[in-house]
Amino acid sequence: MSTIAEGPCDVPQIVDARRGASLDSLGSGATCRFRADPKIFSRGRAATRTEEQLAVPERQRLAAEPRTVLGKKVRRLRREGVIPANLVQAGHASIAMQVSERELADLVRVQATGQLVDLESPDATEPVLMDSVDIDTLTNRLVHVTLRKVDLTRPIDVMVRVSLEGHAPASDNAELLVLQHLQEVEVSALPAEIPSSLIGDVSGLVDIGDEVCVSDLRSADGSYEPVDDPDAIVVQVTAARAVEEEEDEDDLEEVLLEEGAEVDAEAPEAADGASEQPATGA
Structure with missing residues (x-):
């Protein structure tokens, strides 16, 4: 029943609870969304580092230029290796910009989405939040990026990815599964202090009910x-x-829905017949 996906973080048989599929490791470690059991993990404190504030890595850089090509014409830009971008700021109109597809792809690979980057434009260089990146799911090509100006003195709410470390003993038992419930966690942080990732230690996951919670992350x-x-x-x-039983129930529900669709297919005829009745009233 169980499948094993081994990677740099050495966490086999960890399954995405939403998709029911084992995770492949990404980058320097598999990124997942997880939790911990009070018998195994200490929950006495939040995962934030108050005593020792860890240094944030040097910011990535992204060169950008003003964009004059708008609407459907931006397809031509993409064919030339240029990705349309928009710089947004609360209370201000969005600014159309364009960036190199190669440079943006490099930032996506190092998971810079949701992080501050230094935006280098002809006028100045300024820190902005790489807010979101649109990717064509069919071609896996970049489509658009949204950059956001933020107040560096005010905390903002962002989603931060979860990385796992250690080996989950439960993954060695064919009768057990280590399920992923969260891939990202929402946090509040100053823009310059946004963590690059939150780390969950799964080495204490031994038996049914063991878990890693948001409070166990660091x-x-x-x-x-x-x-x-x-x-x-x-x-x-x-x-x-x-x-397995849960998956069987889902399959049964799909079958019932398909059978119901055949019955509902006759409904439009009844509706059409009803629409032909003369209107009554004033």
């Missing part, structure tokens, strides 16, 4: 306060049989 760097429920489960150990 920041790889920077400083933050959790916005999500500290008790929200990030990773959990469950019985493989329970997962």
Whole structure:
């Protein structure tokens, strides 16, 4: 039943609870969303680093130019290796810009989305938040990037990815599954202190019910306060049989929906007949 996906973080058999598929490791470690059991992990303190504020890595840089090509014509830009961008700021009109597809792809690979980057434009260089990146799911090509000006003195709410470390003993048991529930966690942080990732230690996941929670995560760097429920489960150990039964119920529900669709197909005829009745009233 169980499958094993081994990577640099050495966390086999960790399954995405939303997709029911094992995770492949990405970059320097598999990124997942998980949680921990009170018997194994200490929950006495939040994951934020208050005593020792970890240094945030040097910011990535992204060169940008003003963009005059708008609307559907931006397809031509993409064919030339240029990605349309918009620089947004609260209370101000959006500024159309364009960036190199190669440079943007490099930032996506190092997971800079949701992080501050130094935007280099002809006029100046300024820190902005790489707010979101649109990717064509069919071609896996970059489509658009949204950059956001932020007040560096005010905390903002952002989603930060979760990385796992250690080996989950439960993953060695064919009757158990380590399920992923969260891939990202929402946090509040100063823009310059946004963690590059939140780390969850899965080495204490041994038996059914063991879990890693949001409060068990620690920041790889920077400083933050959790916005999500500290008790929200990030990773959990469950019985493989329970997962199989849940999947069987989902399959049955799909069959019932398909059968119901055939019955509903006759409904439009009844509706058409009703529409032909003369209107009554004033």
